[in-house]
Amino acid sequence: MGLSSEYVVGIDLGTTRVSVLIGEISPDGEIRIIGAGTSPSDGIKKGVVVNIDGAAEAIIRARLMAEKMAGVEIRGVCASVSGAHIRSFNSRGVIAIPNSKREVSTKDVMRVTEAAKSITLPYDREIIHTIPQDFVVDDQDGVRDPVGMSAMRLEADVHIITGHTTQIENLAKVIRKAGLDVVDLVFEPVATAKAVLTEEEKDSGSMLVDMGGGVTSYALYHGGCIRLSGAVPVGGAQLTGDLAVGLRTTASVAEGLKKEYGIALAELAGDEDTVMVPGVGGRKAQEVRRQIVAAIIEPRCEEIFTMVKDAVVGEKYYRMLGGGIVLTGGGSKIRGMVEVAEQVFDLPVRVASPAGLEGLAEIVYEEGWSACVGLLVYGRDSLLADMEWGGAGKQVRRIIGKLKRIASLF
Numbered sequence: 350m351g352l353s354s355e356y357v358v359g360i361d362l363g364t365t366r367v368s369v370l371i372g373e374i375s376p377d378g379e380i381r382i383i384g385a386g387t388s389p390s391d392g393i394k395k396g397v398v399v400n401i402d403g404a405a406e407a408i409i410r411a412r413l414m415a416e417k418m419a420g421v422e423i424r425g426v427c428a429s430v431s432g433a434h435i436r437s438f439n440s441r442g443v444i445a446i447p448n449s450k451r452e453v454s455t456k457d458v459m460r461v462t463e464a465a466k467s468i469t470l471p472y473d474r475e476i477i478h479t480i481p482q483d484f485v486v487d488d489q490d491g492v493r494d495p496v497g498m499s500a501m502r503l504e505a506d507v508h509i510i511t512g513h514t515t516q517i518e519n520l521a522k523v524i525r526k527a528g529l530d531v532v533d534l535v536f537e538p539v540a541t542a543k544a545v546l547t548e549e550e551k552d553s554g555s556m557l558v559d560m561g562g563g564v565t566s567y568a569l570y571h572g573g574c575i576r577l578s579g580a581v582p583v584g585g586a587q588l589t590g591d592l593a594v595g596l597r598t599t600a601s602v603a604e605g606l607k608k609e610y611g612i613a614l615a616e617l618a619g620d621e622d623t624v625m626v627p628g629v630g631g632r633k634a635q636e637v638r639r640q641i642v643a644a645i646i647e648p649r650c651e652e653i654f655t656m657v658k659d660a661v662v663g664e665k666y667y668r669m670l671g672g673g674i675v676l677t678g679g680g681s682k683i684r685g686m687v688e689v690a691e692q693v694f695d696l697p698v699r700v701a702s703p704a705g706l707e708g709l710a711e712i713v714y715e716e717g718w719s720a721c722v723g724l725l726v727y728g729r730d731s732l733l734a735d736m737e738w739g740g741a742g743k744q745v746r747r748i749i750g751k752l753k754r755i756a757s758l759f
């Protein structure tokens with residue numbers, strides 16, 4: 350493969366925390382995690398930047414921690430993007446294969462994918478991803494890899510993910526301010542899916558639902574590729590807010606109670622179970638039945654899952670989810686969440702965890718690393734894909750530029 354030691358870096362800029370992972374790619378393409386850093390977020394709300402300086406400082410803290418652990422300095426990064434500004438849709442491109450050759454080349458595949466992108470977007474949006482799904486070669490549909498096939502006409506179905514231009518620019522600004530360069534920008538659930546969905550799940554149909562702090566995002570796979578994706582602007586922070594109001598306490602007390610005693614389904618709380626709500630502002634602590642906690646959390650969880658379901662329920666792929674729902678994100682840690690999701694989606698649900706990496710792997714089994722691990726896998730895959738394209742000729746210079754930015758040991 351001609352790959353000596355290369356590095357990939359993932360930065361997950363969440364509403365709650367910023368995480369940085371540094372991975373070393375071995376010559377056979379395996380990723381070994383050599384550094385990890387995290388810091389509470391600042392200046393990010395509902396997945397988008399609201400304060401550039403605060404967010405940049407949070408990145409710098411996480412970055413320094415990861416660099417110290419890995420013993421390398423980083424520059425080029427794969428960063429996650431999220432937020433309710435993300436919109437996606439499927440599009441089809443068509444090209445003719447010249448009569449002189451009648452055989453599909455890698456260049457034709459790039460050309461037809463480009464053709465699928467030539468749609469008019471509103472002036473304030475830009476494309477984040479163009480992900481090929483299947484190809485149609487003359488009248489033969491469902492072709493995964495058309496290269497080398499005889500054809501006169503090639504069509505491509507692609508999934509296009511777009512975001513609000515200024516919000517993407519602000520994200521890039523924050524990362525630059527932290528002294529880093531964005532090599533790849535990845536919609537968060539697309540990254541997370543790389544870390545947690547199995548090939549079988551992607552094939553038989555699964556939807557990843559990531560309940561974060563301020564955003565719940567989703568990516569639906571079928572037939573091995575992404576079919577639908579999006580985000581709704583609600584998440585764990587709303588649960589905390591509801592608890593604070595319902596239990597008449599502060600947000601920080603509510604956050605602690607949610608993590609320790611949170612429960613999303615009243616049936617799971619015993620009749621006798623109680624929770625001590627510490628007194629604030631000189632008031633006395635009060636004992637509250639855990640069923641009350643569930644009664645506050647349950648409707649909001651139902652609402653969040655229903656918003657996601659409403660976004661996809663009209664699509665044919667939603668009726669093809671043999672693999673069910675895969676939950677990730679901090680919000681999925683609450684007891685009973687799986688059961689609530691099962692009721693809303695009427696599908697089997699499991700909670701995900703990333704697997705299959707070497708190095709400081711124990712770190713990534715803890716909560717909150719799935720998106721970052723997915724970013725490393727995404728970065729590795731795009732690096733390898735670029736090298737393959739490079740082998741095909743033309744793009745070598747672009748690739749060398751990219752490698753320089755990624756493998757930034759200096």
Ligand SMILES: Nc1ncnc2c1ncn2[C@@H]1O[C@H](COP(=O)(O)OP(=O)(O)OP(=O)(O)O)[C@@H](O)[C@H]1O
Nearest residue numbers: 363364365366561562563564585586678679680682
């Ligand atoms: N053990 C737990 N029990 C309940 N909730 C939890 C637990 N751990 C984390 N959370 C909640 O999960 C949310 C944070 O999730 P996560 O770390 O996935 O978000 P994020 O990536 O920072 O945000 P986003 O993706 O929305 O930008 C917070 O609301 C937090 O309260």
Ligand SMILES: [Mg+2]
Nearest residue numbers: 363537561720
């Ligand atoms: Mg997140």
